[in-house]
Amino acid sequence: MTLYKGTQKVCPIVTIEPTLTTKTITQNGTYNASSDNADGYSSVTVNVSGGGTKYGATGGTFLGDVDADGVLQVTNTSLTTLNFTGVKDIADRGLMFRFCYVGIGSGSNMTYTEFRGFNIEYATFTDLEQISGERACHYAFERNPLISISFPKLETISGPYACTGMCCNCTSLTTVDLSNLTSISANNVFRLTFDGCTSLTSVVFSKLSVMDGSNIMYRAFKGCTSLQTLSFPTLNSNSFGSSTNQFSQMLNNVTGCTVHFPSNLQSVIGSWSDVTSGFGGTNTTVLFDLPATT
Amino acid sequence: MQTKITYKGYIDGVYGIYCGFCPENIEIEEEVTVYYPDENKVFIKDGEEYDAVVLKEGESISDYDEVEVTE
Numbered sequence: 001m002t003l004y005k006g007t008q009k010v011c012p013i014v015t016i017e018p019t020l021t022t023k024t025i026t027q028n029g030t031y032n033a034s035s036d037n038a039d040g041y042s043s044v045t046v047n048v049s050g051g052g053t054k055y056g057a058t059g060g061t062f063l064g065d066v067d068a069d070g071v072l073q074v075t076n077t078s079l080t081t082l083n084f085t086g087v088k089d090i091a092d093r094g095l096m097f098r099f100c101y102v103g104i105g106s107g108s109n110m111t112y113t114e115f116r117g118f119n120i121e122y123a124t125f126t127d128l129e130q131i132s133g134e135r136a137c138h139y140a141f142e143r144n145p146l147i148s149i150s151f152p153k154l155e156t157i158s159g160p161y162a163c164t165g166m167c168c169n170c171t172s173l174t175t176v177d178l179s180n181l182t183s184i185s186a187n188n189v190f191r192l193t194f195d196g197c198t199s200l201t202s203v204v205f206s207k208l209s210v211m212d213g214s215n216i217m218y219r220a221f222k223g224c225t226s227l228q229t230l231s232f233p234t235l236n237s238n239s240f241g242s243s244t245n246q247f248s249q250m251l252n253n254v255t256g257c258t259v260h261f262p263s264n265l266q267s268v269i270g271s272w273s274d275v276t277s278g279f280g281g282t283n284t285t286v287l288f289d290l291p292a293t294t
Numbered sequence: 295m296q297t298k299i300t301y302k303g304y305i306d307g308v309y310g311i312y313c314g315f316c317p318e319n320i321e322i323e324e325e326v327t328v329y330y331p332d333e334n335k336v337f338i339k340d341g342e343e344y345d346a347v348v349l350k351e352g353e354s355i356s357d358y359d360e361v362e363v364t365e
Contacts, residue, residue, distance in 0.1 A: 277346035278313025286311035
């Protein structure tokens with residue numbers, strides 16, 4: 001066909017428009033490009049370098065990682081070791097429920113989903129010197145496969161209910177390091193802290209000399225069916241303030257445990273109802289066989 | 295409600311408290327009756343809850359109410 005503009009002969013121009021000039025890609029991957037007129041390429045691979053986690057989600061508290069594709073990971077379930085460095089104190093509810101199982105329900109009807117946010121096996125609070133916050137570690141590690149929890153520098157706990165249920169139902173827990181703990185000066189600090197820790201065999205409170213508060217050890221070792229010994233070698237006649245129920249039900253649902261105290265505490269706590277009743281345990285032995293303290 | 299006996303005394307010069315059982319070689323100094331509520335119950339007196347009771351002088355176990363545990 002011959003085209004004319006006026007009397008001038010015009011050559012035909014044919015333009016093939018690309019079917020797509022811009023493509024929005026939201027994820028890494030390989031895309032079919034055969035119909036996109038992409039200079040003969042049949043596919044396009046997108047791979048943003050760097051990958052891995054770049055971003056997080058926060059809402060007053062950290063919620064979880066977001067990967068390079070923008071996918072919220074929520075929590076890192078592969079994390080098995082926690083090492084807190086530079087943390088010298090924990091404020092009110094600082095670690096409350098932070099690493100625990102997700103529970104649904106209430107009271108005795110509480111059931112648990114299969115979702116486990118974390119699988120913590122080892123937790124070390126390297127620099128922690130005190131816990132001043134109320135419920136600071138409330139059920140923090142509940143139902144984790146915790147093997148060891150360590151507070152090597154922790155000296156004082158002054159937060160009420162600070163460690164309530166902290167290691168509840170951590171059935172693999174065998175090692176508890178509270179070797180520097182000197183003073184507890186609040187109510188219910190170790191309430192149900194080791195409830196259901198069925199692998200725990202022994203705990204020594206090697207420097208504990210102040211237990212000034214009500215129900216400090218209330219059901220602390222409830223259901224610790226392997227527990228053989230507890231030792232309080234540094235308690236003395238001035239350790240207890242005005243309360244006499246520091247050890248209330250400490251060994252609830254525990255059989256055959258022996259609790260060791262300094263010899264001079266016989267006259268101080270030997271007649272306490274909670275001691276005479278074996279701290280709520282079955283066949284409990286209480287021995288005042290450790291060196292006298294001053 | 296049930297009761298158990300706690301034995302207090304010396305074995306090889308070491309003072310001990312044996313709750314619910316009596317070792318063979320103990321030199322008994324004192325025997326104490328401990329009252330335990332039935333399962334899922336607690337004792338209550340003057341608003342305070344007790345999982346076990348050792349009676350003080352002048353007290354009777356009837357001074358304590360045995361009630362269901364409430365969550």
